[in-house]
Amino acid sequence: MCRLRRRRGEAGPAVGVEATAVTNQFVAQIAQAGEHSMTTDASQRDAKVPGTLISYDRLEYGTAWALQRGLVAERIADQCPDTLLLLQHEPVFTIGRSGQEAHWGGNEGALQETGYPVYRVERGGSITYHGPGQIVGYPILRLGRFCPGPKSYMRLLEEVLIRTLADWGITGGRIDRVPGVWVGGEPAAKIAAMGVRILRGVTMHGFALNVTVDLSPFSRIVPCGIAGCRVTSMAALLGRPVEVLMVQRRIAEVFGDVFGLEWTERVPSGEIRTVGSKPVMVRG
């Protein structure tokens, strides 16, 4: 199922966290963000191992979901290397396994009035929104090569996004037991969300970082099922436009450092070309 040793002694589920609790915890956690940084990158321990990077500007959710499932089957069969899909979706709501109707007003029809499709998917977590201006990452990894299990995997994904945000002058932090990347205080706002499925030791789904995405669709839902959860974006925090594809490129680089992967770009048509350690974005 997974491998790891972690400190015990913290019991109780992390669902249903109230906003105030989130805020109070955040203040303490954000101060420790530096300490939480992974000082043991795979890249610092060992030489990087080959990985495949597949980038799109935009991809409809259902197409990306099918692509993921194909890659997961290939990865389970060792027919492809560890792979990272980076893309933006057309507007869509997705509901994970923890989806409770109260998180979207109990009426999927109301969501569909937006004209956006609604998908129920196999990842963890509740409901979220994806749309243009939000970078979605779907790592298809044999997880045991990188970390012992889901708990430590979340820390690594958070690390990638915290480092990326730092390059834009944004201090992102973690909140204990509430995976994702959070910014600010009083109350903290979520800038990146997580939701993962592990199948035969291989990961799918992943993370979503709000760069310039329209935040209004989040007001229709209880993001990630956390009552009172505020959602923000890089552009909203900086008060200026942000070049989405530059952030996407930086995520690929930082992901390669944190996970110790040397990217080969796979053009979505299937053509493979080596681009060394500097990923080159390919328009899908």
Next chain:
Amino acid sequence: MEPKDLRYHQEHEWIRVEGTQATLGISNFAQEALGDIVYIEMPKVGVTVTAGQEIGEVESTKTTSSIYTPVSGTIVKVNTDLKDHPEVVNADPYGRGWIALIELSEPAQVASLMTAAQYEAFLASQKK
């Protein structure tokens, strides 16, 4: 130290054999790696299962993972307490956190599973 009376599987499930039946759960190592468990999808009672098959699902730390059975047989009972209290698996993975009871159809499979000492060696070999 893992309990000596159990047998272990590389997917980090354990079984405890009593007569023709085996109780199944996930190891302490697994619950640690998963983090806080918030939901467990149980197998259905009466279902026939085959060794290696996915029989349920665990959700923890925004991640869903599969539960596999290391033995073949029929599900005769599931731990319904876990529906409202999945965190019991974190607190007591070898006791109150058991998941299912299986009537074994191929008891010889048990011998192929790891002993506690073998499982501990397996865990050590997985560390870098």
